[in-house]
Amino acid sequence: MERKGLIYEGKSKVVYASSDPQKVIVHFKDDATAGDGAKRGTIKGKGEINCIFTKLMFRMLEKKGIPTHFLDQIGPDEMLCWKVKIIPIEVIVRNWVAGSLAKRYGKEEGGKLRSTLLEHNLKDDSLHDPMVSEYHIQAFGWASKKEYDAISRMALQVNRILKPYFDRRGIMLVDFKLEFGKKGSQILLADEITPDGCRLWDKATKKKLDKDRFRRDLGGVEEAYQEVLARVQS
Ligand code: TMP
Numbered sequence: 001m002e003r004k005g006l007i008y009e010g011k012s013k014v015v016y017a018s019s020d021p022q023k024v025i026v027h028f029k030d031d032a033t034a035g036d037g038a039k040r041g042t043i044k045g046k047g048e049i050n051c052i053f054t055k056l057m058f059r060m061l062e063k064k065g066i067p068t069h070f071l072d073q074i075g076p077d078e079m080l081c082w083k084v085k086i087i088p089i090e091v092i093v094r095n096w097v098a099g100s101l102a103k104r105y106g107k108e109e110g111g112k113l114r115s116t117l118l119e120h121n122l123k124d125d126s127l128h129d130p131m132v133s134e135y136h137i138q139a140f141g142w143a144s145k146k147e148y149d150a151i152s153r154m155a156l157q158v159n160r161i162l163k164p165y166f167d168r169r170g171i172m173l174v175d176f177k178l179e180f181g182k183k184g185s186q187i188l189l190a191d192e193i194t195p196d197g198c199r200l201w202d203k204a205t206k207k208k209l210d211k212d213r214f215r216r217d218l219g220g221v222e223e224a225y226q227e228v229l230a231r232v233q234s
């Protein structure tokens with residue numbers, strides 16, 4: 001599939017048109033950012049790792065009945081996807097307390113939650129991705145009630161599949177962020193599932209195996225990405 005013009009450049013991926021107007025080429029970069037782009041760096045080999053990781057996750061989720069935008073891996077750091085219109089809502093699923101949740105409510109990281117938490121953030125770096133409710137989403141027209149229900153249901157279903165999948169590999173799926181897109185009226189899981197947008201902790205040692213190593217300057221960033229990839233490939 002031939003690369004055509006650039007459609008969109010994000011912080012960690014670039015989207016190009018392809019020779020099929022219904023399909024796009026998604027290129028994963030080694031670039032990493034945190035704090036809505038305030039902190040910038042590169043993680044060597046991340047583009048390729050995230051591309052393979054996303055392929056493995058999306059293929060597995062498709063088999064379990066979750067429709068995704070993923071079609072094929074077409075290069076070491078490139079995938080062919082359905083062209084979708086991204087719904088500007090980031091859906092976050094949390095199984096344990098961490099990150100902004102710990103900060104917001106004054107809780108210890110790693111603390112248990114009595115039930116799975118679902119949060120919705122507006123995808124807008126300039127506003128620092130503010131949290132929004134179902135009512136904000138409908139009132140501002142970011143998604144309809146039906147779409148809100150569908151993406152929320154799909155996110156919880158993804159969690160029901162991924163949590164035990166990572167658990168079997170000795171990893172706690174602490175939290176993760178998903179994005180969805182529309183292909184006509186059909187809603188597809190889009191974007192990526194990678195250690196950039198998931199908190200993944202080793203079950204035994206609680207070692208962080210995700211982008212928090214970069215965000216918090218913990219070192220061993222490349223090694224952590226290689227380690228999680230090796231675990232999901234085993
Ligand atoms: P948070 O604790 O910072 O709100 O992040 C929750 C999860 O969502 C974590 O796994 C990282 C992911 N995430 C992104 O992928 N992109 C973002 O812009 C934010 C804020 C979080």
Ligand code: ASP
Nearest residue numbers: 011033034035036037038
């Ligand atoms: N929104 C953040 C940024 O890229 C992403 C993160 O913290 O993972 O700046």
